[in-house]
Amino acid sequence: MELAEKHDLLILSDEVYKDFLFTREEFTTLAQFPAFRKRLIYIFSFSKAYAMTGWRIAFLAADKSLTEKIIGIHDALVTCAPVVSQWAALGALELAQEDKATFREAFSRRRKLICQEFEPLQDWLEFVNPQAAYFIFPRATDKLKRSFEKWEKQQDLKEWDLRLQQEQSFSWKLALALLYQAKVALVPGVAFGPQGEDHLRLCFGRSEKDIKLTTKRIKEFLKELEKI
Ligand SMILES: Cc1ncc(COP(=O)(O)O)c(C=O)c1O
Secondary structure, eight states: OHHHHHHTOOEEEEOTTTTOBOSSSOOOOGGGOGGGGGGEEEEEEHHHHTOOGGGOOEEEEEOHHHHHHHHHHHHHHHSSSOHHHHHHHHHHHHHOHHHHHHHHHHHHHHHHHHHHHHGGGTTTEEOOOOSBTTEEOOEEOHHHHHHHHHHHHTSOGGGGOOOHHHHTOHHHHHHHHIIIIIOOOOEEGGGGOGGGTTBEEEEOOSOHHHHHHHHHHHHHHHHHHHHO
16 A cells, blocks of 8 residues: 555455355454555456356446546446346345355355365476465466376367467467366466466366366376386
């Protein structure tokens, strides 16, 4: 906040995962501090906490001096959020508080499960227990990178029809290998910028059965790499 004051910056606070906090700490938002509000644009989407991704509905809160400008752009782009979705969002706020808690508990169990499943793979994929949201972001170890490089040489990557940018990216190729070989769809870390390059992003939003199947398939793929 001091930095924002010093450089006259606005802060965009994207709090879509605020309901998926798995520690005992209480969630703190900058919006709690009145002194920050002039610089703050708070965003919340119904997609995550209320599992309403398809409804395309969200809201923001900001100082009036900012919302007047934001509305001008919003109006020109989309006129308004679909009215049916606005009603659905209202219904969620009024009626779904308990469901939100149920989701959080389910995600907490899934988080525990995926971390347990990945624990024995730390030689290949190192990760930290996520404290919030529903993703793990494991980093490939040197062992995985070396084995993958050897494996890759034995494959006919032409069949993958890679774009140049993908050809040069380890995480892209690893993600595609997992897609084609292990039938697991995940996001290559490079999608989050160059620092993500050695990582994979897995969402544990799926059922516990799917999480187990996913890790089983990944383990089988790693066993193949081990043989090389
Ligand atoms: C951090 C974050 N913010 C915002 C969004 C946007 O969600 P939606 O466009 O479904 O409202 C996402 C979706 O993945 C997200 O991960």
